[in-house]
Amino acid sequence: MQPRKTDLARTALQAHRAPLDMRQRRLLILCDGQRDLAQLTSLVGAEASAMVIQLIQAGYLVSTPAAAAPAAPPRTDPAPVPVPPATMAAPVTERRRSLVAARIYLLGILELQRHPHAAGLLHALQQARSDEAVIAGLHTALDALPALTSPGYAERVRQRLLEALPKECMDGFQQVLA
Structure with a gap:
């Protein structure tokens, strides 16, 4: 899945009036339809997938299916990737x-x-x-x-x-x- 912004998200990012926290705004900026969920997780942290789901439900993002060829390698990579961020999620949050x-x-x-x-x-x-x-x-x-x-x-x-x-x-x- 490669989430991308809706018009509502673009308006919210420009107006700075949406009820979004800093992490949600950061994630919205990164969701350009080019990055898949594994890449977003590596950039934002383990909570990226949950935030993507919330933003989709709120109407800020839409999910687009990833291309068949690029989708196969990330499916093998995400298994090790979520484990380290999940163990380091608390210290990263505390450092912020x-x-x-x-x-x-x-x-x-x-x-x-x-x-x-x-x-x-x-x-x-x-x-x-x-x-x-x-x-x-x-x-x-x-x-x-x-x-x-x-x-x-x-x-x-x-x-x-x-x-x-x-x-x-x-x-x-x-x-x-x-």
Whole structure:
């Protein structure tokens, strides 16, 4: 099976308003009708097949049958491929979560804002050195973001930031939110 995007998926990727998380967006971008499920699994991880099914059911993807000649070799390769990603899926997910990644993500969002207050928040977050100062800077920027952008966009940024924050920092971040 070689999944490819529907018009709904193209619209969702362009508008940034679809209820998709970062991994689903990444998978949608990779589904060009040229890559089969085994290739997508090697690029995205063991959860690729489940996400493809979800995206097909949601109408973002359609499945096209793979050509007969290329389909035979991948069927022999996928047996070993899913085993290593399945055993490494948890560490890869954990590596994606880091305070540095969350900070870089929010710095990028602040750079996109054309507002003097956003520039001040960006500078303050860049200057934060301790974990507590970074968490406080992230919180301050998230509080200010709805005034700089639309509330929907600010909420999506907050959700993405929570996906990037490590679990051990979530308590500190939620304490600052309270």
